[in-house]
Amino acid sequence: MANLLSSTFVFCLFYICSASPPNFVLFFADDLGFGDLGCYGHPSSLTPHLDRLAAGGLRFTDFYCTSPVCSPSRASLLTGRYQTRSGVFPGVFYPGSIGGLPLNETTIAEVLKPLGYATATVGKWHLGYGANGKFLPTKQGFDQYLGIPYSHDQGPCHNLTCFPPDIKCFGLCDIGVVTVPLVHNDNIKQQPVNFLDLERAYIDFATDFIITSAKNKQPFFLYYPSHHTHYPQYAGTGAAGRSLRGPFGDALFEFDSTIGNLMATLEKVGVINNTLIFFTADNGPELMRMSRGGNSGPLKCGKGTTYEGGMREPAIAYWQGVIEPGVTHELASTLDIFPTIANLAGAKLPPVILDGFDMTNLLLRKGKSQREAMMFYPTDPNEKSGLFALRWGKYKAHFYTRGATHSATTPDPDCPGIAVLKAHNPPLIFDLEADPSERYPLPLEERPDIQAVLAQIEKVKAQFEATMVFGESQISKGVNPNLEPCCSPECSPKPSCCHC
Template sequence: MAYLLFTCLVLYVLSICSASPPNFVLFFADDLGFGDLGCYGHPSSLTPNLDRLAAGGLRFTDFYCTSPVCSPSRASLLTGRYQTRSGIFPGVFYPGSIGGLPLNETTIAEVLKPLGYATAAVGKWHLGYGANGTFLPTQQGFDQYLGIPYSHDQGPCQNLTCFPPDVKCFGLCDVGVVTVPLVHNDKIKQQPVNFLDLEKSYSDFATNFIITSVKKNQPFFLYYPSHHTHYPQYAGTRAAGHSLRGPFGDALFEFDSTIGNLIATLEQMGVINNTLVFFTADNGPELMRMSRGGNSGPLRCGKGTTYDGGMREPAIAFWPGVIRPGVTHEMASTLDILPTIASLAGAKLPPVILDGFDMTDLLFHKGKSKREAMMFYPIDPNEKYGLFAVRLGKYKAHFYTRGATHSATTPDQDCSDFAVLKVHNPPLIFDLEADPSEHYPLPLDKRPDIQAVLVQIKKVKAQFEATMIFGESQISKGENPDLEPCCSPGCSPKPTCCHC
C-alpha cells in the first residue's frame, strides 16, 4: 500500500512538473574512486553534502563510466554514445590538440536547447579547444562556460600555489606548454589560473546561473565537471586543512562544499523539488599517486584499466519528493543520463545510434534497469581487438587484460604498466556479486551453467560489435603548439609569455 501511495505521489509531482519543465544539475567528479566518499565507506573523507544527497536520494552500487580516462568518458556522458562512435580515442586531448568532440555530435545541452533551457558548464571540459576555441562548450549547446578547458595538470605547475598560504603544487605537471588558463565563454580570463580562488569563482558562477534562470522563469541545465580530485589537488582557505585525509581529502571537501552551496541555492530559490541532481565521476582513481590518488574501495585496480576499479563509479540521484531514498544494485551508466534527461524534459533524442537507456523507471520506482550489459573498451580501442570485457547481469568476462601506469604502485601486479596485454581464451569470468574484486575466475570445467553464460556473453558481444562503426580518431589528428590557448596570442617567446 505504501509503495502504491508513493507511486501516486510521484505521478502527481511529475504531472505538476509537466507544466514547469524540470531542471537538471549534473556533477561529474574527476579521478574519483568507488571508495572515496563517506557514503561509500571511506572512514576519513569529509563529504557531508554528498552523504546527505545519498541519504535522501538513490545511491548506485553498479554504475559505470565508459572509459578509464578523462576525455572519452566525458564524450560518452554528454552524447549517450560510446566514445568509439565519436572518435574520442586513444587517450585524451592536450592543450594543442587539433581535434575535439565533433560538432555534429549532439550533447545533452543541445538536446535541451530547443525546449528553451538555459545551459551552462563550469569546470573541466577536456573535449578539445581547437583553433579559436572551436570545440569549447559554447559551440556544443552551452550558453555560458567558465573553466579550464582541459585537465589542470596539462601545464607547468611547479611554481604555482595549490594550498594556502603558499604551498606549491605537488609535482611538475606538464612542462613545455602554456600554463593552464581560466576561460569565460571563449575568452581567456586568467592565465595561469589561481587555484586558491578557483572554486569560489566556480561556485559563484554556478549560483548566479541558477538564480538568474529561476528569476527568468527559465528551466536550466547546469553541468559541473570538477577538477578537484585529479592530480595536483588544490583547495582554498575555506577547505585547506579541514579533512583528516590530507591534500586529497581537502580538495574533495572543497568540491563537496560547493555542492552544498548549490543545493542550498536550489532550496532558497524554491526549485529543489523540481530539479534532478545527479552525481558521478569520469573514471577510477589514479593509484600511481598513492594517498594523493584516490581509493577504489573493494574494486580491483583503478584508472587506465578495464577492471572495475577503473570504470565502476559512485553515483547518486537526488530529487526530493520524487526519487525515493534507497540503494539500487541495478546496472546503469553515464550513457543513460542523456536519454533519461531527454525523457523527463520531453525532448527529442538525436537521430543517431544511442548506447544509453532511459532510467526513469529505475529512478522513480526502483524498478529493473533497462541496461542488461556494459561494454569495456581500453584507453586505446581499435577494431582489431574490440572490447576488452563485457558485463552481462552479474557476470563479467575479460577477453583481454592489461595494467596501466595510472594504476601503478599497488601490490596487485596485474594493475601496473608492467602487466602487459594478455589474451584470455577462454575469457576470465567473474561473478561480481560474489567477487566484486575480480580475484577468483569461475571455472568452466564441469560447470555447464557458466559455459552457458559465456555463450550468451559472446553473443551479446558479437551483436554489439556488429553495430559499432569507429569514428575518425580525433586525438590521432595530433597537436599544434600554435593552438595552445594564450591570453597574448602575438607575444614572444611562447609559451612563457602567455601570462595575464
C-alpha cells in the same frame, strides 16, 4: 499519508502535474574511486553533503563510466554514445590538440535548447579547444561556460600555489606548454589560473546561473565537471587542512562544500523540488599517486584499466520528494544519463545510435534497469581487438587484460603498466556479486551453467560489435603548439609569455 504515496504519484505531483519542466544539475567528479566517499564506506572522507544526497536519494552500487580516462568518458556522458562512435580516442586531448568532440555529435545541452532550457557548464571540459576555441562548450549547446578547457595538470604547475598560504602544487605537471587558463565563454579570463580562488569563482558563476534561471522562470541544465580530485590536488582557505586525508581529502571536501552551496541555492530560490541532481565521476582513482590518488575500495586496480576499479563509479540520483531514498544494485552507466534527461524534459532524441537506456523507471519507480550489459573499452580501442571486457548481469568476462601506469604502486601485479597485454581464450569470467575484486575466475570445466553464461556473453558481444562503427579518431589528429590557448596570442617567446 505522504509516506504512503507511491513514487509514481509523487512524480505526478511534482512534475507531470506541474507546468514547469524539470531542471537538471549534473556533477561529475574527476579521478574519484569507488571507495572515496563517506557514503561508500571511506572512514575518514569528509563528504557531508554527498552523504546527505545519498541518504535522501538513490545510491548506485553498479554504475559505470565508459572509459578509464577523462576525455572519452566525458564524450560518452554528454552524447549517450560510446567514445568509439564519436572518435574520442585514444587517450585524452591536450592543450594543442587539433581535434575535439565532433560538432555533429549531439550533447545533452543541444537536445534541451529547443525546449527553452538555459544551459551552462562550469569546470573541466576536456573535449577539445581547437582553432579559435572551435570545440569549446559554447559551440556544443551551452549558453555559458567558465572553466579550464582541459585537465589542470596539462600545464606547468611547479611554481603555482595549490594550498594556502603559499604551498606549491605537488609535482611539475606538464612542462613545455602554456600555463592553464581560466576561460569565460570563448575568452581567456586569467592565465595561469589562481587555484586558491578557483572554486569560489565556480560557485559564484553556478549560483548566479541558477538564480537568474529561476528568476526568469526558465528551466535549466547545469553541468559541473569538477577538477577535484585529479592531481595536483588544490583547495582554498575554506577547505585546506579540514579533512583527515591530507591534500586529496581537502580537495574532495572543497568539491563537497560546493555541492552543499549549490543545494542551498536550489532550496533558496524554490526549485529544489523540481530539480534532478545527479552525481558521478569520470573514471577510477589514479593509484600511482598513492595517498594523493584516491581509493577504489574493494575493487581491483584503478584509472587506466578495464578492471572494476578503473570504471565502476560512485553515483547518486537525488530529486527531493520524487526519488524515493534507497540503494539500487541495478546495472547503469553514464551513457544512460542522456536519454533519461531527454525523456524527463520531453526532448527529441537525435537520429543516431544511442548506447544509453532511459533510467526513468529505475529512478522514479524503483523499477528494473533496461541495461543488461556493459562494454569495457581500453584507453586505446581499435576495431581488431574490440572489447576488452563485457559485463552481462552479474558476470564479467575479460577477453584482454592489461595494467596501466595510472594504477602503479599497488601490490596487485595485474595493475601497473608492467602488466602487459594478455589475451584470454576462453575469457576470464568473474561473478561480480560474489567477487567484486575480480580475484577468482570461474572454472568452465564441468560447469555447464558457466559455459551457458559464456555463450550468452559471446552472443551479446557479437551483436554489439556488429553495430559498432568506429568514428575517425580525433586525438590521432595530433597536436599543434600554435593552438594552445594564450591570452596574448601575438606575444613572444611562447609559451612563457602567455600570462595575464
